[in-house]
Amino acid sequence: MNIYFLDDSKLSGLMRILLGYGRVFASTEREVASNRNSQSGIFVRELTKEYLNSYRIPGFRAFDNFKSFVLPARAKVADYPDEKWIDIKKGKDKTILVGLKACDLASFAILDKVFLDDADFVDPFYKKRRESLILVSSDCTYSSDNCFCNLLGNYPYALKGFDINLSEIDGGYLIESGSSLGNKVLEGLSLPDAKENQISERDKKRKKVLEKLQKTNSEFEKAFSGPDILVSGAFDSDAGWDLGSTCVSCSACTNVCPVCYCFTLFDREGKKKEQYERYMVWDSCQFKGFSQMAGGMNPRFSKMDQFKNRYYHKFFRFFKRYNIYKCTGCGRCIDNCLGDIDMREVLSGAYAYSGKNK
Ligand code: SF4
Ligand code: SF4
Numbered sequence: 001m002n003i004y005f006l007d008d009s010k011l012s013g014l015m016r017i018l019l020g021y022g023r024v025f026a027s028t029e030r031e032v033a034s035n036r037n038s039q040s041g042i043f044v045r046e047l048t049k050e051y052l053n054s055y056r057i058p059g060f061r062a063f064d065n066f067k068s069f070v071l072p073a074r075a076k077v078a079d080y081p082d083e084k085w086i087d088i089k090k091g092k093d094k095t096i097l098v099g100l101k102a103c104d105l106a107s108f109a110i111l112d113k114v115f116l117d118d119a120d121f122v123d124p125f126y127k128k129r130r131e132s133l134i135l136v137s138s139d140c141t142y143s144s145d146n147c148f149c150n151l152l153g154n155y156p157y158a159l160k161g162f163d164i165n166l167s168e169i170d171g172g173y174l175i176e177s178g179s180s181l182g183n184k185v186l187e188g189l190s191l192p193d194a195k196e197n198q199i200s201e202r203d204k205k206r207k208k209v210l211e212k213l214q215k216t217n218s219e220f221e222k223a224f225s226g227p228d229i230l231v232s233g234a235f236d237s238d239a240g241w242d243l244g245s246t247c248v249s250c251s252a253c254t255n256v257c258p259v260c261y262c263f264t265l266f267d268r269e270g271k272k273k274e275q276y277e278r279y280m281v282w283d284s285c286q287f288k289g290f291s292q293m294a295g296g297m298n299p300r301f302s303k304m305d306q307f308k309n310r311y312y313h314k315f316f317r318f319f320k321r322y323n324i325y326k327c328t329g330c331g332r333c334i335d336n337c338l339g340d341i342d343m344r345e346v347l348s349g350a351y352a353y354s355g356k357n358k
């Protein structure tokens with residue numbers, strides 16, 4: 001894979017080329033105001049021509065996840081009574097996502113396993129949206145105390161899964177392509193090859209962020225030593241799960257999670273007489289109604305059972321099915337939990353009683 005140097009002044013040129021492929025949505029440092037307060041942070045927003053010259057790629061993941069580009073929070077899937085699937089034709093316009101971090105790329109690999117890779121269950125809506133994406137990732141230049149990608153076998157920099165990756169160094173970026181489409185984009189920039197000292201500067205920066213992550217998470221390593229973190233017996237016992245008692249079933253954790261994909265369907269009247277529309281909307285296993293069955297039976301009636309289910313799905317059942325954890329270690333669920341719950345601490349507690357540590 002060739003590595004090139006992109007001078008700072010040429011970043012807008014790269015974005016301009018990407019805009020030629022379709023709409024660009026980029027992770028961006030910005031202030032978000034509501035009628036209650038304002039908050040500055042890193043959020044995803046559309047990058048239109050007016051922002052091109054001032055755009056900088058943030059060194060940390062966005063507050064938002066990118067799953068809504070393949071699994072929107074609400075999307076129409078059918079019209080009734082025709083039972084006609086809507087709009088699954090492939091358009092030529094692309095959706096370009098910029099500033100994804102390695103954990104964001106890892107989330108697409110996990111979602112692909114569920115919605116694309118099993119030939120019997122390909123989701124046509126997901127497929128269409130996924131195939132229209134161009135993924136432009138960048139290295140993390142810092143991590144937070146809630147990041148734990150290293151415990152899931154990931155790194156704070158991307159090694160695969162991108163069309164283009166950028167690594168910030170002095171005066172610009174090292175840039176490399178990971179696909180034929182990425183090659184085509186880079187050809188339009190005529191960039192010089194990266195020098196050896198620039199590559200070693202990148203490697204040093206990567207090492208520094210990784211070492212910080214390893215230090216932050218060293219106390220949790222044992223609980224993530226796999227292959228499967230939890231064993232089924234731990235689900236029946238309450239021992240080790242006490243940290244879950246502050247859960248208020250708000251579903252913030254599943255909404256911000258880039259790999260929580262559970263959804264429900266609902267119908268409503270359409271615009272014409274006797275026409276109905278079917279919608280797919282995000283759901284959450286943290287709601288009591290999620291597992292309720294006809295007749296009112298509910299195998300996960302208590303809040304604690306709902307809480308445990310999220311862990312069991314991610315770290316036991318999903319692993320059994322796909323041989324990978326359903327978690328990237330992005331830490332968004334820890335940042336946003338109203339109950340102040342840290343997934344690493346919960347898993348360490350459950351692990352201590354699971355029999356795996358004997
Ligand atoms: S964000 Fe926290 S409080 Fe809310 S449902 Fe998830 S674990 Fe419970
Ligand atoms: S479970 Fe938490 S840390 Fe894991 S991918 Fe989801 S939001 Fe990120």
